[in-house]
Amino acid sequence: MSGSQAARAASRFRPRRVNLVLAAWMTLVWAALWQDLSAFTLICGALLAVALQLVFPMPPVRLDGRVRPGALLGFVGYFIVQVLLSSLQVSRHVLRFGAQPRNAVLEVDLRSESDFILTAVAVVTSLIPGSVVIEARRSSHTLYIHALGVCDAAGVERERARTLDTEARLIRAFGIPVADRGRAP
Template sequence: MSGPSESARDAAGPPASGRGRLGRWRDQTAALGWLVVVWNLLWGDVNWANAAGGVLVGGAVLAFFPLPAVSFAGRLRLRGLLVFAARFAVELVSASLHVARIAVQPGYRPRGAIIAVRLRVPTDLNLALTAEAVSLVPGTLILEVDRDSGTLYLHVLDTHGPADLGAARERTRTVERRIIRAVGSGVELRRVETDESERGTSP
């Protein structure tokens, strides 16, 4: 009885290894693409020179500073990606105008605060994507990421009370929800949607 079982395992070995290599290449390609996008956003201009520079810098980062393996178990959803991109652009412009108003308003001293936001999908990929998306919006800065508990610690600019702190936490969870709707797995999407229905908030 042990012979057939061992033969079956031996026969299944090479395909699994191939899928593992394919998965690693896919993850590396996705990581490089995201680094190129972040590089262009940091420069504030999308052109061929910045794209080429992003490929070089991203390749160097992945080669010399390898990150822990982060698998992608979700799937791309075009509608979710478009909604995320549109809402992100609107929030980017709105937050930029708000920070600019604070900078030029005479005698105004904004109060900052540090808050903790525990994400509903504590995977490495979701932590990284949510942290990047939140930190790219002016007025919010990621200070620390607790990988074990799936918690982001943020510095938020211009807060006046508990209502503003609650709004900042909700904005972060909204960004997470949009990311999951764009690239999350079915299980992750159900987890986010179930949590929202229990909280009674609109998507």
């Protein structure tokens, strides 16, 4: 038996753990879906949450840094401003008769190698009106983004800069070190 086969066999028989915070959250979501806070609904939700975690274990999420409250608050403010400004831009495109907005698909190479940051940037980018992540490549930490209202190369660079700014703010908020991947900042 080779080393990789032994590691896989050992991981199959490793005792599985239940995350109590996740189980509590899943139980609350279960009760909210049923719109009932009876003891029966809560017990069934808790049993279902534990069973789901045992049958479908989540991979561990590595968070190499620590949360910085000031930077996190700054990021939340930045996000709210971006949502408001983008909503106005999308509204302008929708209400303008006759003219079709130009769109672009752009590739953004992230500086961080953290899967957590990749996921957070993808989610935040998709939550901002007028942009949506159409592909995320974990192997190269690259996002492909469809952006509304991009007319030229300067617009593409603005969207790329906005995405990289979002990444930088998330890195500051969560204190995750950036590995030098040979890319210009």
